[in-house]
Amino acid sequence: MPKVVDPDARRREVVDALFRVVVRDGLQRTSLRAVAGEAGLNIGSLRHYFASQQELMDFAMQSMLDGLTDRLLRHVEHIGELSRHPPAERLRLAAGLLAELLPLDERRRAEVTVFLDFNAAARTNPAFKDLSDQAAAGARRLVRRVLTRLDESGTLRPGRDLDIETERLTALLDGLGLGAVRNPDVLSPQMCTAVLAAHLGDLAGEG
Amino acid sequence: MPKVVDPDARRREVVDALFRVVVRDGLQRTSLRAVAGEAGLNIGSLRHYFASQQELMDFAMQSMLDGLTDRLLRHVEHIGELSRHPPAERLRLAAGLLAELLPLDERRRAEVTVFLDFNAAARTNPAFKDLSDQAAAGARRLVRRVLTRLDESGTLRPGRDLDIETERLTALLDGLGLGAVRNPDVLSPQMCTAVLAAHLGDLAGEG
DNA sequence: CGTTTTCTATCACAGGCGTGACACAAAACA
DNA sequence: TGTTTTGTGTCACGCCTGTGATAGAAAACG
Structure with a gap:
């Protein structure tokens, strides 16, 4: 029985989204909000998996x-x-x-x-x-x-x-x-x- | 008789200050306020010589x-x-x-x-x-x-x-x-x- | 001199940022 | 079942940004 959310998979999805944003917009414009948007997540959710920007x-x-x-x-x-x-x-x-x-x-x-x-x-x-x-x-x-x-x-x-x-x-x-x-x-x-x-x-x- | 302010020289001074800020802090942190501060100018003065950030x-x-x-x-x-x-x-x-x-x-x-x-x-x-x-x-x-x-x-x-x-x-x-x-x-x-x-x-x- | 241009300085505004706090739903557990 | 952990969504705060507006000083000009 699969868990409803797999935290590791989520973190990987977020990282993939971050890569897409960096490639498209540059690291300078890669904000938490932009990554959350790209990953289809709310910024609050994102911050549940990565406590701070630096950690992400x-x-x-x-x-x-x-x-x-x-x-x-x-x-x-x-x-x-x-x-x-x-x-x-x-x-x-x-x-x-x-x-x-x-x-x-x-x-x-x-x-x-x-x-x-x-x-x-x-x-x-x-x-x-x-x-x-x-x-x-x-x-x-x-x-x-x-x-x-x-x-x-x-x-x-x-x-x-x-x-x-x-x-x-x-x-x-x-x-x-x-x-x-x-x-x-x-x-x-x-x-x-x-x-x-x-x-x-x-x-x-x-x- | 030298002019009191030489606009061209001023612009060069500002550019020098900008270079110092970019080298020290990176382009990302090179704001108008940072450049003005480095050049010893008020931001209002700086904006008199460069109408916008892009122009600078x-x-x-x-x-x-x-x-x-x-x-x-x-x-x-x-x-x-x-x-x-x-x-x-x-x-x-x-x-x-x-x-x-x-x-x-x-x-x-x-x-x-x-x-x-x-x-x-x-x-x-x-x-x-x-x-x-x-x-x-x-x-x-x-x-x-x-x-x-x-x-x-x-x-x-x-x-x-x-x-x-x-x-x-x-x-x-x-x-x-x-x-x-x-x-x-x-x-x-x-x-x-x-x-x-x-x-x-x-x-x-x-x- | 007076007038006009140039320069300096300050305020306010809107927008984006990271982040703390908190309420609430959902799942996991006992 | 009730309790606890995990996940989600929203709000507000302070900070920094570029920029428009504006006032006043200083210099240049006629």
Whole structure:
């Protein structure tokens, strides 16, 4: 017998509504009333599930990061040991994994969009700083891990400075996300993947 | 005999105050009252020089872009014809020019910070869209121009796709700016220049 | 000088915000 | 059943926002 209301499901619905509002109107205009309206709830009800605005924001941001982390872990697991793949495939696999961070479809586009707004707010809103820093560190770790695996499997041109290359690839991904969200017509998904492939190809020293 | 008040100077002072508020508190918290307070003016006075908030924002954004454009033009002029420099110098000159877009000192840091906030707002605020698009197009044009010059002077490894390389370098610069503003400790000015140098070196096909 | 424009300063208004308080319905429980 | 917990809806308060209106001082002008 299903409960009449499932609190966890409700919270997820509210977070989904919040994401839609942030994507559509921006974080600045994402008020409790707007989220409640989008979720089809009364503001009083919403406040029963989230005691304060800050609690809602934290939960939403954390939910997004958790979802992304799960997806990345599943992707990493699906790839398995990199050296068991033919060398020609390795760059493609790495690109596919890193592309989880790029706005290539509606889902990832929404993620990146929300993420950019949260990060912008985190610069001056201490309440978001921890989660934002944690996310940035996670992205950096993932990129470094990918580069390390590629290097260990002999796929990269030797002599690379991994510190620099990590920052370079991380910045490239950030920039592609920013550009693709801002100018989807110029920086299309195809262009994003082409740029990423070109970069990894360069690192491998093809040519 | 100096006028008692110079309207143009006043407007510049107000814009400077606005920049300080945006950098310190974020664009979201940059209200007319906050700017007036920062400039040491009464809000009534401020409104005498800027009829509306939108007018102030537009003027401020345009001022920043004008200043940046001037600086870039002066830098380009200072470099002169690229092929008149020794090949070993060309990458360094290009890096120096592109570094005008990176937050390497307080001035550029403020510029990039304000710019990021404006761009984030432009996504959902139509009033900022034109200037934001114009700025993005300008950056893209500059990058393409630099890459074209390097290519024509034989400094780049032949066979590059300039469309892709323009997007790649533009995204890299955007990402470096974003990262350096967000995590100055990780992405220090030295690291930024190192990453940029590494990228241009790669394009040249050193090694 | 007087007149006119420019500048400064203040008040009030409507609108949106987060949030505390509270009443009431509905479900869960004993 | 009655009691308790959970969920829903509404009100009001204080705060901040941009902006219109307006009065008065200061400077510029003829």
